[in-house]
Amino acid sequence: MTDSKGPLDEPRSRRRGQGELEAHVLSVLQSAPAPVTAAWVHERLDDTTLAYTTVVTILTRLLAKNAVTRKRAGRSFEWQATSSHAGLAARRMHRVLDADEDRAAVLASFVTSLSPDDEQLLRDLLNQTAENSEG
Template sequence: MAEPDGPRGRRRPQGALEAQVLAALHRAEGPVPASWVQERLTSDLAYTTVMTVLARLLTKNAVTRRREGRSFVWMPAADEAGLAALKMRRVLDGEQDRRAVLASFITTLPEDDEQLLRELLRHADDED
């Protein structure tokens, strides 16, 4: 059975809308309301859709919010590298055999990345 198309005839790739919202928040000069995010997105999304995406990102600890008046203002919780690290951690946390997942991950890394990972682990050990 074919997957249903979105309102524009194509489905967005998974996570694309979250990435757009995060990119908008990263361009902001500080905390912003959801309406500010909505105005800066390239597609004509409903305010409720933007709020749903922000709520999902809040659940994933990718954004934070604080109350200002009767509404919230939103800000990214981490830079793009931090967000990627959160995603990797969620994947790892969802697996039963962490050792096997990590071992498999390391064996699929290009040699340069493996060396970088070893160097970063050495530096982390030095800081302890």
């Protein structure tokens, strides 16, 4: 049996879920009044154990996913969000679809696992998209 204590009986920090830190950094960036530095983002994160270099790494990953932009500002960069949390999640879903040869099977498996409410929401969204493309 393992407990949640580490060396010297100090509690271990909770391990973040996949994408959780990216989402948190993106959220902070979205609250910015204008393009901001990584230091600005780092100061506003509520995790005092998080290294500045980790924030830069996360911003760079978000840049590769087109969720943020950056521009040179002196010797560093200023960062700006280009995507919402929903947009970032949609990109992850696209990557999953693109990684499998049988897109139909992946989509079918996804759709059959939806709750009735989510299935109806998906139907409504598809109908709305079809109506918008016709009009």
